[in-house]
Amino acid sequence: MADKLITYAELKAHSNKESLYILLHEKVYDVTKFIDEHPGGDEVILAEAGRDATEAFEDVGHSDEARALLKDMYIGDFEKTDELKTTGPSSSSHSNAVNTAVEQGSNLMYFVPLAMLGAYFAWRYYSSGSI
Numbered sequence: 794m795a796d797k798l799i800t801y802a803e804l805k806a807h808s809n810k811e812s813l814y815i816l817l818h819e820k821v822y823d824v825t826k827f828i829d830e831h832p833g834g835d836e837v838i839l840a841e842a843g844r845d846a847t848e849a850f851e852d853v854g855h856s857d858e859a860r861a862l863l864k865d866m867y868i869g870d871f872e873k874t875d876e877l878k879t880t881g882p883s884s885s886s887h888s889n890a891v892n893t894a895v896e897q898g899s900n901l902m903y904f905v906p907l908a909m910l911g912a913y914f915a916w917r918y919y920s921s922g923s924i
Contacts, residue, residue, distance in 0.1 A: 797869030804871070808842035810835065816845045819873070822866040 799814065799821040807814035813825045815838065828835045833853070841849050 798872045799869045800872045801874050805843045810839065813838065813842055814868070815841060816871055817847050817850050817863070819871045820867060821869050821871050822863055823868045824866055827862070827866065 804814050804816060804821060806812075807823070807825075810828060811825070813823070813828055815822050815824050824831075824838060828838055831838055837849075838846075
């Protein structure tokens with residue numbers, strides 16, 4: 794496939810759940826079909842729509858398998874412009890929003906099993922007739 798040059802306007806035009814392009818390391822990927830399968834949830838990807846998602850992608854520490862999936866989603870290189878840097882929230886505040894979303898998911902990952910374990914022991918205690 795010949796490398797296509799994706800403009801900032803095209804990147805911005807494909808920034809919703811029905812058509813989603815992501816910019817990573819100056820390469821553009823069409824992640825529309827993958828958004829529902831993303832382990833971190835669709836809100837994490839949608840938060841990076843229309844801007845350079847490289848920092849957020851690297852901060853999470855994606856696996857080699859995740860990086861291999863990108864090859865099939867590649868659609869072209871990004872046409873470098875100053876527009877991308879001057880629009881949207883600052884990189885650090887945006888990165889904080891993504892980190893918060895990841896932390897909330899992580900907290901649920903621990904809370905739910907602990908709550909279930911507590912409920913199980915409460916059930917065993919009360920159903921054994923110890924009272």
